[in-house]
Amino acid sequence: MKPYVLIAEDEKAVSELLLYNLRKEDYDVGVAMDGEETLMMIDERTPDLLLLDWMLPKVSGIEICRRVRTGGANPNLPIIMLTARGEESDRIRGLDTGADDYVTKPFSTTELMARVRAVLRRIRPGLKEDRITVGDIEIDRVAHRVTRQGDDIHLGPTEFRLLDYFMQHPGRVFSREQLLDTVWGSDVYVEARTVDVHVGRLRKALRNAGGDDPIRTVRSAGYALRED
Amino acid sequence: MKPYVLIAEDEKAVSELLLYNLRKEDYDVGVAMDGEETLMMIDERTPDLLLLDWMLPKVSGIEICRRVRTGGANPNLPIIMLTARGEESDRIRGLDTGADDYVTKPFSTTELMARVRAVLRRIRPGLKEDRITVGDIEIDRVAHRVTRQGDDIHLGPTEFRLLDYFMQHPGRVFSREQLLDTVWGSDVYVEARTVDVHVGRLRKALRNAGGDDPIRTVRSAGYALRED
DNA sequence: CCGATTTGTCACATAACCGTCGCAGGCAGC
DNA sequence: GCTGCCTGCGACGGTTATGTGACAAATCGG
Structure with a gap:
């Protein structure tokens, strides 16, 4: 429960x-x-x-x-x-x-x-970890650090929260609206396309650490983190 | 109920x-x-x-x-x-x-x-699952994914919704008009024959993952998903 | 107050997708 | 087998969704 x-x-x-x-x-x-x-x-x-x-x-x-x-x-x-x-x-x-x-x-x-x-x-051990690993990506919410295959990745605050949210629900597709609501907060109004830009930035940062794009675009639906 | x-x-x-x-x-x-x-x-x-x-x-x-x-x-x-x-x-x-x-x-x-x-x-647990399996085809609405015998299948938005609808009612025959109403939405006007094309595309995508055609054509009535 | 970082938006290129058509072939009834 | 409908499907032009570089405003940390 x-x-x-x-x-x-x-x-x-x-x-x-x-x-x-x-x-x-x-x-x-x-x-x-x-x-x-x-x-x-x-x-x-x-x-x-x-x-x-x-x-x-x-x-x-x-x-x-x-x-x-x-x-x-x-x-x-x-x-x-x-x-x-x-x-x-x-x-x-x-x-x-x-x-x-x-x-x-x-x-x-x-x-x-x-x-x-x-x-x-x-x-309750194992409840909601401060560290999550999905595939070769690891996020540490306490230290505010992200690594991929050992390499440190620097992310801006928004990209960090975005990745954090994705990693809490790997595989799941989120609409831009959902992402705005949860990652940005329900009280800010920004264009939905802004999500695209930040996903793009997140992608670039992750790409720099090698490996292929871990974020899946689902046309007319949103984005999701690949779950392996 | x-x-x-x-x-x-x-x-x-x-x-x-x-x-x-x-x-x-x-x-x-x-x-x-x-x-x-x-x-x-x-x-x-x-x-x-x-x-x-x-x-x-x-x-x-x-x-x-x-x-x-x-x-x-x-x-x-x-x-x-x-x-x-x-x-x-x-x-x-x-x-x-x-x-x-x-x-x-x-x-x-x-x-x-x-x-x-x-x-x-x-x-009501188990009410309307986010995943449905019919035969060897599985659809995951949350992850927005379709697999057949483990293989990933990429579908365009319309094909995805079409398959989704079929899988909610396996075996049942739908007329082109019904499909247009539900899958496309009652407010769009497109030719009935458009359904054929999308069913065709869906078929091709499913065929690529092996196995035979899971969609049955009912002459002068419509289409249905085989329910095995 | 300044420089550095981050953020949101725009514009444009590109890729993905859509709906329609046309024609070849299939099916049923005769 | 023939005829008239129905269906499968490749091709194509138009539309829409997405990726991304550029930029100005906002924010942060001194």
Whole structure:
């Protein structure tokens, strides 16, 4: 089953961002807006991971953290703490109370997602790797590196995300619209043909490392990564 | 039984497009033109999936979403939300209220159908596979690939759709008119004999992968795929 | 604020595909 | 076997989708 991630965050802007990104990475997601609700929702269905805001109305994040660790039915529940920048000592107290990781706001979504994966992988090994290999291409999302037959490949941010997405679903054909939605983000509007250009750039970069074109064009449908 | 899909959409152009395509994929389809009607129709017969427009007269899409999730007899009713491009925060609120997926208008029909399948497959596994095998021919709609006895077969878009349609109904004979309607679409006007040419091309492509002709000509009636 | 990198769009060339035609051959009924 | 329809298929002109170099705007990192 999909891992269940509970977001405990009162700022709607933040929780929505998290919600959106976690859904995109195919998790089950719940949102709690204050401390009480968080505790209730944990009781209802034990999450596989708790994203916990430091400052939470009614019952603070650190208090929740403590209660979970000492009190409840699941003292090993993984927790990633979200703190505002500059609360350094708080941060440490956060780890002290037993959070598995902490992230300062504002945070990079990519980085947070990587940490989420990292924590979840501890619980469920082989869940969503930080490294994927398809054929002779390997991508390392943490180190942000791509190699082909050992050679390093430099990619721009967009090409990187594009390849990343392809490698998560090898063989599958994506329309330009789908790619725009997921790789670019659903909130940007760019021409569909832009995808072509970036696929072209990705191709050229991959070609430079030798071997033949690993991206398949499916006329009138989109692009796909060859799956061997 | 066929899955029942309810369309809640007030723009006639959109709802008819959906209706047409869903029928083509062999679903039972209902159409509601505003929010009230939608709620009524849900009560009458529980759909397997609700395609819900964001902006709906009388009772808005989001309100319906909320009521279904919280109130009714079937809080797990799968919902795909339709939103206009640019309503980004709305979109996220859509997910927040519990839609299973969302699609922005204007949308690609192919993509929407894929999502419909994806959502329905969650409910009824093995419903409409992304892969079909008939005899020694296999078609993979997600990867957009056709193989025969392991060999890859390259088909143009039209031949692909044609074979896809045949494979959904092996053995059945289709007239040229039926094929034009479904494979080409009811809105294009081309000569009936065009079908012959494409069937010919499909045949040639399949022949190249060995084996004998899997398409049967029924004189003065049409064509059919042999079902062994 | 500057240089370097990246990005989105355009224009153009090319390749892939489409629909139609024409004709050769096949099929059924007589 | 003959006749009148039907079908298979190669050829062809027109259309559409895709690949790619160029470029200006945007962004990043100092």
